[in-house]
Amino acid sequence: MKRFFSFSKRYVTRYIWWYLTGFVLVAVTQAMTVAIIETIKNGIDAYGSTGPTSAAVQDAFQLIALLALGLILIRIASRLLVFTPGRMIEFHVRNDYFHRLLFLTRSFFRNHETGDLVSRCSNDIGFVRAAYGFAFLQVANVGTAFAFGLGAMLNMDVAMTVYLAIPMLIAFAIIQGSIQYMFGYWRLANTQLGDLSSLCLASYKGISAIQSYCAEPAFERAFLATNGAYLNTNLTLTKVRSFIMPLVQVVGNLAAFLVLWVAGQKVIASEMTLGEVTAFLGYISMVMPPLLSLGWMLNVFNRAVPAMERLDEILLATPDLAPVTQKLAKPGDETLDIKVKSMFMQYEEALEPHEKAFSLSDIDFDLYAGKTLGILGPVGAGKSTLLETLLRLNEPNPDQIYLQGSDATACDLDSYQSYFSFAPQKAFLFSTSLRENLAVSVPVAERRKPKFDEKIMHYLDLCGFDLDPDVFPHGLDTEVGEKGIMLSGGQRQRISLARALLKDAQVYVLDDVLSAVDHETERRIIRNLKVFAKDRAVVIVSHRISAIQWTDEILVIENGTISDRGPHDSLMNNAGYYRQIAHAQGDAHE
Amino acid sequence: MNRPHARTQDLLRVFWKYCRIDRRNYYASFALMAFTLVFDLARPFILKDALDEIGLGNIDQLQYLATIFMVMVFLEYLTRSGFNYLLSIAYLKTINRIRESVFHHVLRLRLAVFDHEPIGRLMTRTINDAESLGETLRAGIATIVVDILTILGVLFVMLRMELKLAPVMAITVPVVVFTVRYCGKKLRAKYLDIRIALAKANGVMAEGINGIEVVQLFHQQEVTANQFETINREYRQSTIWSNVYDASLYAIIDAVSALSVALILFWAHGEILGPIELSVVIVYINLVDRIYVPIRDLSSKFTVIQQALAALQRIFELLDTDERVAQGKVMERSSEARALFDQVSFRYADDAPQVLNNVSFEVKPGKVLALVGKTGSGKSTIGKLLTRAYDGYEGRILLGNHELSELSHHAIRSSVAVVHQDFEIFPGTIRDNIRMFNPEITDARIKQAVELVKATHMLEQLEGGLDYLLKGDGGNLSIGQLQLIVFARALAHDTPILLMDEATASVDSLTEAWIQEALQEIFKHKTVIVVAHRLSTIKSADEILVLSEGSVIQRGTHEELSAEPGAYADLVTASQAMHTDDMERQIL
Incomplete structure (x- = not known):
């Protein structure tokens, strides 16, 4: 409940007047409904006592018509006044959610899957919206319908009202019980449907293995079993839905029966009028629906609170950063000076169940304009982690990385990162045009400059990307598709590299960016990189000796630490991983 | 969605085929529905009579009518619930059956379909469309008939009572x-x-x-x-x-x-x-709501029905795609594990460029053939033709002594197994992944295969060994480990010919050494055609075919080819590292 209040305080407060006005109008609506029922009662009584031609009947007709027309506007207004803020809140939560996500650090994304994060933003927000829209309206509806409806009934006949209250309470209990019961099965059905989806996905992905090993029958058996279990859950749900839920209507009719039984006798005894009987029937249909929806409403709140918790995990997440105490010079104002001193990094949990908890330790190096640094090591040695920590995608520990003499953790993250440009191992492209993908690394003002396309073309050429009009008839306007699907792996890598080089930075960090290009292209790119790196700092990671042997210093990383370092020639003199790899890859020379 | 819409009747006719098995349930539920309506519509008449009795001051008669009223209510509840229940059971089973036949069908589509059909879409057909069909049936079709009849019934009662x-x-x-x-x-x-x-x-x-x-x-x-x-x-x-x-x-x-x-x-x-009459007025007032609410809901229910029809159409379209390559009559695989391509040319479509051009080669039993070439050279197409993912080539392709088209799918598949470069791993134990859920493959055979690929040590490190549970995407093992499992799978099955697309994923040198060792073991036991990327693999092949733009430009052993100037020698000298080829997966 605390969560609910804290969430509401952040989002509901600014719409408080919408809600209050809406609630007042809901009350007015209910009051008018009561007025209509009362008028009908009077009309019927007048009809019964003085005949259909009496002026009282006429008056009733006019009044009902007036009330009905007025009701249209007020009811629409009341619904909109309550639903609109629900939608506005949804809008704000969605924006805040995504905005916050974009500023979170690597450690957060390591623990959360994309699918889950996206689904929170549609499903969980859906529950929250339902609470702030539908459920708020129902609260107002139920409250006023009870107050007015029961009030009017009690006013007419206390005993009669008490009789009627009993079946209503039974109906409420039935609904509540069924919802509780069905809830467990709903969850089960969801899990089973999830299982069915995973099985289906795995089978379709692995279709060629299935066909090639004639395993279709085995997979069908598995599908049949899961599908059957899902069917059984649904059959149980159907039983409740078919036999228990409709009991509510029976109970509702029981109320009408009571009216006939009890009220009928009273009418005969002249203790009650026929108009009042009609009114009772009217009030039953006024109070019953909100009463029944009360169960659903409670359910909405029950689901909204855990949803809020899941959303708050992101909405209230703060990038885990130390306070900014040092001011960085603008990149380029001073000569570049980066010192990494006995850096270590420890993950508390293993990334994969069978792996050991991973750590990085005793990393030292420095960078300055014109220095190129190569990094080599086996898969999982910590190369990418090293880069990500240098880039502060992982937050480093204090007193380990110094940029321009300032401790990295004490600098503003944006200013710090503006010194760097990065081409990640997995070349990520957005589903837009080539130009937009490349321009991402450049300030908006520069993108509008007249010769910008030429600049892009220059860097594409530098990265060995041939924008052949036969292959790319739309040139830079070519749409690359989701995750760059329209391009080959090698093309994606080169686009990602060109994007990184386009940024006007001090340090260029290139993580295994030549793995998917052929050797001729690799040589061409490295030739260009050598020129590019003359007055810049470049860090380049690779599995290939050929991609890094030209750098000023090479770090060999094994098991999270530097096992050897130096330029290519000196490393070749040491018996170790580097020479071993060089020989293995040198086989190709023959 | 500019496909021509199938006619609704046709859709319903096909749909009924799936319903037929449960037709008793459907018939019984419709019969119950008729009773429901009768009991439902009797109530206003009773109410009117009761109100009249009140007017007459006749208490006994009033109580009698009130009791009848309650009996009607109860009978209506019973019939309505029975109707809903029978109908729900019937449609749930129908949906279940449809989903199973979609799955059955997709598993048997030829591989070429998966080249152009996104898996996401096939998934949607199998799971989501069937699911939404179920939801819509429940919310819509089941009640729409009731609603329409109720509206008509209430109108009838109203007019009957007082015109x-x-x-x-x-x-x-x-x-x-x-x-x-x-x-x-x-x-x-x-x-x-x-x-x-x-x-x-x-x-x-x-x-x-x-x-x-x-x-x-x-x-x-x-x-x-x-x-x-x-x-x-x-x-x-x-x-x-x-x-x-x-x-x-x-x-x-x-x-x-x-x-x-x-x-x-x-x-x-x-x-x-x-x-x-006053009682008529009261009953009318009571009935008014019962007619407008169903009318209001009808609109959304019609939408629902349209959605159901759309889902049905998508499902049946998939079931109608008869994308299977014609198969021959020979059921038994040839005793001889050899494959022969004789002057084979191929294009994917009539207006598409030629991807293979007079390609000839023979792989003798126990030999290893390596296919080398750049992306688009046609080396993957050879495998696709051999497994009959595509038909319509010119020339001859023999498996054993039979032309491919004479062989049944079963005969082909029991001769040729495929190992793709993106590992096909299924959620389940390592055992099931190696034997492909085939209980006939014994643990002894699995262990033998594991030993051959030198993965025994790796298995021992994993909790449960063969019982270790793999995630659907194999995410809980390393690339090297997955590769060995896929190799063990190939060895545990007794298909004599292996068609391999060598993985190009970048792995470290140690893993590389493991894989090479396992690969050499496979080469000893099977006849292999391998689309090769690694020099060490290529070197150990008995024959190397260098392809360029669909044609064989060089053939011979590594020693022969390295000695003569040409594309292969260029390739070898250019490759200063493990990878001799563009790393990306071929798209064709």
């Missing part, structure tokens, strides 16, 4: 129908906008998260957030408008029902039609 009040209905019902149609149309349009905006927003969000490091490093957070906010605003506008139409629909129908009461009172006003 003079008919004009009230003649005025109000059209108003209701008009409102429902107008708002319904607007609502549908808005719902579509909402769905589109939501899908777009989810897309932007997923992309932002997947590319988070690019977004952060290039400082695009605000730009991306603004992009999201713009779509989000469209979404918000559509939802608010949908609320307006929705609220109007409800408010107007409610008001019309109050107005009807007013009109009834006005009409009952004796001067126009002469007096109407």
Whole structure:
């Protein structure tokens, strides 16, 4: 409940007047409904006592018509006044959610899957919206319908009202019980449907293995079993839905029966009028629906609170950063000076169940304009982690990385990162045009400059990307598709590299960016990189000796630490991983 | 969606084929529904009589009628519940069957279909479309008949009871129908906008998260957030408008029902039609709501039915795709494990470029043939023809002594197994992944295969050994480990010929050494055609075919080819590392 209040305080407060006005109008609506029922009662009584031609009947007709027309506007207004803020809140939560996500650090994304994060933003927000829209309206509806409806009934006949209250309470209990019961099965059905989806996905992905090993029958058996279990859950749900839920209507009719039984006798005894009987029937249909929806409403709140918790995990997440105490010079104002001193990094949990908890330790190096640094090591040695920590995608520990003499953790993250440009191992492209993908690394003002396309073309050429009009008839306007699907792996890598080089930075960090290009292209790119790196700092990671042997210093990383370092020639003199790899890859020379 | 829409009758006819098995349930539920209506519509008459008895002061008769009323209520409950239950069981089973036949069908589609059909779409057909069909059947079709009959029944009761009040209905019902149609149309349009905006927003969000490091490093957070906010605003506008139409629909129908009461009172006003019994007026007032609410709901139910038909059409379209390559009659595989291509040419479509051009080669039993060439050289196509993912080549392809087209799929598959470069791993134990869920393959054979690929040590490190549970994407093992499992799979099955697309994923040298060792073991036991990327693999082949633009430009052993100047020698000298080829997976 605390969560609910804290969430509401952040989002509901600014719409408080919408809600209050809406609630007042809901009350007015209910009051008018009561007025209509009362008028009908009077009309019927007048009809019964003085005949259909009496002026009282006429008056009733006019009044009902007036009330009905007025009701249209007020009811629409009341619904909109309550639903609109629900939608506005949804809008704000969605924006805040995504905005916050974009500023979170690597450690957060390591623990959360994309699918889950996206689904929170549609499903969980859906529950929250339902609470702030539908459920708020129902609260107002139920409250006023009870107050007015029961009030009017009690006013007419206390005993009669008490009789009627009993079946209503039974109906409420039935609904509540069924919802509780069905809830467990709903969850089960969801899990089973999830299982069915995973099985289906795995089978379709692995279709060629299935066909090639004639395993279709085995997979069908598995599908049949899961599908059957899902069917059984649904059959149980159907039983409740078919036999228990409709009991509510029976109970509702029981109320009408009571009216006939009890009220009928009273009418005969002249203790009650026929108009009042009609009114009772009217009030039953006024109070019953909100009463029944009360169960659903409670359910909405029950689901909204855990949803809020899941959303708050992101909405209230703060990038885990130390306070900014040092001011960085603008990149380029001073000569570049980066010192990494006995850096270590420890993950508390293993990334994969069978792996050991991973750590990085005793990393030292420095960078300055014109220095190129190569990094080599086996898969999982910590190369990418090293880069990500240098880039502060992982937050480093204090007193380990110094940029321009300032401790990295004490600098503003944006200013710090503006010194760097990065081409990640997995070349990520957005589903837009080539130009937009490349321009991402450049300030908006520069993108509008007249010769910008030429600049892009220059860097594409530098990265060995041939924008052949036969292959790319739309040139830079070519749409690359989701995750760059329209391009080959090698093309994606080169686009990602060109994007990184386009940024006007001090340090260029290139993580295994030549793995998917052929050797001729690799040589061409490295030739260009050598020129590019003359007055810049470049860090380049690779599995290939050929991609890094030209750098000023090479770090060999094994098991999270530097096992050897130096330029290519000196490393070749040491018996170790580097020479071993060089020989293995040198086989190709023959 | 500009495919021609199948005719509704045709769809329903095919659908009925799936329903037939449960037809007793369907028939019984419809019979019960008729009773439900009778009991339901009897109540207003009883109510009227009861009110009349009140007027007459006849308590005994009143109580008798009240009891009858309650009996009717109870009978209606029983028949309605029975009707719902039988119908639900029937359609749940029908849906289940449809889903199973979709799965069955997809598993047997030829591989070529998977080259152009996204897996996501096939998934949607199998799971989501069947699911939404079920939901719509439950919410729509099951009750729409009841609703229509109820509306007609209530109208009948009203007119039967008092014809003079008919004009009230003649005025109000059209108003209701008009409102429902107008708002319904607007609502549908808005719902579509909402769905589109939501899908777009989810897309932007997923992309932002997947590319988070690019977004952060290039400082695009605000730009991306603004992009999201713009779509989000469209979404918000559509939802608010949908609320307006929705609220109007409800408010107007409610008001019309109050107005009807007013009109009834006005009409009952004796001067126009002469007096109407008071009890009739009361029953009429009671019945008014029972007619408008179903009319209001009909509109959304028709939408639901359209959705169900659309889902049905998508499902049946998939079931209709008979994309299977014709198979021959020879059921038994050849005893001789050899493959021969004789002057084979091929293009994927009549207007597509030629991807293979007079390719000839023979792989003798126990030999290893390596295919080398750049992306697009046609080396993957050779495998696709050999497994009959595609048909329509010129020339001859022999497996053993038979032309491919004479062999049944079973004969081909029991001769040729395929190992793809992206590992096909299934959620389940390592044992099941090696034996492909085939219980006939014994643990002894599995262990033998594991030993051959030198993976025994690796298995021992994993908790449970063969019982170790793999995630669906193999995410809990390393690439090297997955590769060995896939190799063990190939060795555990007794298919004599192995078609391999060597993985190009970048692995470290140690893993590389493992894989090479296992590979050499496979070469000893099988006849292999391998699309090779690694020099060490290529070197150990008995024959190497160098392909370029669909033609064989060089052939021979590594020693022979290295010695002669040409594409192969260039390739070898150019490759200063493990990878001799563009690493990307071929798309054709």
